[in-house]
Amino acid sequence: MRATATFVLFLVLLLTPASASAADRLVPRGWLGVTVDGPLNDPGYAHAAGEWDRMASSGVEAVRTAFYWHSIQPTGPEAFDFSVKDQLVLAAAKRGLGVLPVVHGTPAWAALNPGDPASPPRDAADFARLLTALVTRYGPNGSLWAEHPEVVKQPIRAWQIWNEPNLMRYWNVAPWAPSYAALLKVAHRTLNAADPGSTTVLAGLPNESWKALQALYDAGARASFDVVALHPYTGKPKNVIRIVKIIRRVMERNKGATRPIWLTELSWPAGVGKTKQEGDFSTTDSGQAKRLELGLELIAQARRRYRLDRVYWYTWLSTEGITSSGFDYSGLRRLRAGTLVDAPALAVFRRVARRLQGCAKPLGDARRCRT
Structure with a gap:
């Protein structure tokens, strides 16, 4: 009789839905991120700490940001200035946020075409x-x-190697693919040597x-x-x-099917009627709020099937x-x-993040979210 009662209790516990506080995540930790640029790249920006706190409490778990080569090595190959990026990386780390750097922007001394901000490097060894x-x-x-x-x-x-090299505004050599592929080969070999676990x-x-x-x-x-x-900029989320x-x-045709896909920019700018x-x-x-919600829902649903391992909204903070x-x-x-305001899309982002991350309490309370 006691064994039967124990078995019944086990079935009840097994079949009872988990409480909201123990809800399973629908996406892995770090899946949902934003781009950090604009004012947050200014080391003297007075509201930076508050913005980083707001990101973390809104469901952001990763950030993507430009590491401009011309800012890190402005004068030549010997000197490095990490001061600006140190502040950003530390701000992210204090809030448990991963950082994806986009390394690009050739300094004049290393450029194939000095004076052109879209120039690739003259020598991949410098990169x-x-x-x-x-x-x-x-x-x-x-x-x-x-x-x-x-x-x-x-x-x-x-480490993300360059930004949108198939656009002349970022890579001014035509055809672009052979020269970018050559730089990518050197970058991949260099990263593997410096950190064998790098991506x-x-x-x-x-x-x-x-x-x-x-x-x-090719x-x-x-x-x-x-x-x-x-960077799938398109009018309809389903696209x-x-x-x-x-x-x-x-990827399948070229024997690359095992690799994941990251959406490192996803956005629907709300510029209609303003610019x-x-x-x-x-x-x-x-429209931005509606498309963001539908877009993230569709991407989350397709995540496993297409190995969509990351998505970054562009952007967290912009200057109108x-x-x-x-x-x-x-x-x-x-x-x-001069005044900081929430876009209507922010409330939607928070709501979607809460659902995807299995949070029963405010997103800032990490104890309430499975990781």
């Missing part, structure tokens, strides 16, 4: 020395962590990304990266998944009206005439 220095500073045995034992170490293991992330590919990826395979880049990165499907077919329209993916504030671009209105937070 290799930069990557080695970055791993030495921020990697598993990085000097930054030794200098700051009060901060829980969050070593950088993944080489392909530059984010926008527009007809499937053609760009095929061009890289240029011999198949063994020179660990992750395919996309993000369509682009991913096409990319997967390209020039940025293609069909530009929308209004309410600073240029003529709709991306001035892409931020979940905005600097509007």
